[in-house]
Amino acid sequence: MELIGSGFLARHLRPLKGAHPGVTVLAAGVPRHPLPDSAHARERRLVSDTIRHCLDRGRQLVFFSTVSMYGAPGCRGREDDRVVPTLRYGHHKLGLETLVRDSGVRHLILRLGYVLGAGEPGYRLLSVLVRHLRAGQVTVQQGARRDMLHVDEFAAVLDLLLRAGVTGETVNVASGDCAEITDILDHLELRLGTAAERRTAGHTVSHCPSVAKLHRLVPEVARLGFGPGYFRSAIDRYLAAGPHGPGLPVGRLP
Template sequence: MEIVGRGFVAAALRTISHRHPGVVALAAGVSRISAEYLPHDLAAEAALVTDRAHRCASRGELLLYFSTASAALYGARDCSGEESCGHAPRSAYGRHKRAMENLVKQSDCSWLILRLTHLVGPGQRPHQLVPALVAQALDGRVRVVRRASRDLLDVNDFVAMTDTVLSAGVQRETINLASGRSTDVDVIVDHVAVLTATHPVRQYVEETSRHSVSIEKLRSLSPRSRMWTFPEDYYKTVLDRSVPAILRDHSVRL
């Protein structure tokens, strides 16, 4: 596997890169849209997707593109969280990822799109969900969107899922990679507070941000895929594994 990118997802994929020759994993590009990302950043990702798709077509390779299964895409009130949903993204980031998916699908190469929920693990960027919650807890004040829920997935489970899908030879499909368990952010903050030994004040923001992600398509791909069934308190396992490492990363940055 050729991995394009040097970030969190790219680093995680290196553990299985030797298992999937002929695959180009596009683990680079914009991970959120905010003031720090200018229009040319979005255009640069579009150019990258177009260029890699052309190369894959000429070399007979599979282009693996990572999109989002977050509320940015699946946050509409009537969205089921299935892959057929997400045609009306709620945010600029969701619209951007949807546009990149369309570029991939319209190309001449073989392709596979994996929509990722909130991955959690060491080495994440500070703005991502759990590192941001840990930093806020340590600062004594956490911003919480009231009635929001999020689907957390340990990065090691993400790698195993990706390995399973690629090993099954799936092509020209869009597949969610998630736990299928949507947990209230308030509950996530409760456990972060326990693990960080803090008692942060919560600042509530009134927004509509509930969503769920279906993994039924993932589980139907092969007998091996059916193992992806997670308990209701899976989020605790994810946080127990990741928060100590995030705390160490935070200490180093300080």
């Protein structure tokens, strides 16, 4: 497997580099929002260059998209739903999905939930929540929910999809345990031994994906331990990989 990128996901996928010849995984690009147009333009160029690379060499491209394009009224979080992203980041990723599909390259598009684990960047959700909880105050938007997937299971799911020869598909890669942010905060406080003041900041959409297609394509994912409350075990492993002290960089709550 050819791996493009050097960030959080790429580092955790390195053990798969000896497998899946003929597959190029693009694990680089815009990692978060909001970012300037120049960052989006750089990622579009990177995707275009990688498409040409794969077309020239007859390789399959694995492109990482996002479930954050879900959440519009009536959306069921299914891959075949009409998608109307509510975030600029979702619009950007949806445009890149179209670029990949229209190019004619052999591809697999994966819409990722919130992948967490050791070494994730300090601006991401859990790192920010830990910092704010330890500071004694956290602000969250009402209705916020996240499907959390530990990076170990993410790598296992990708391996299963490639071993099954899945191609030409768009697939949600998530746990199916889409947790309320309040429940996530409750569990973090329990594990950290903290009790912070909580403030609310209006309503937001929930980016909860369906995992029915994933389970249909690779039924083996049922053995990975997903189910109600999975997010708690994923958080426990994230915390165990620490450290998560007051030196965490200040971030913006997604």
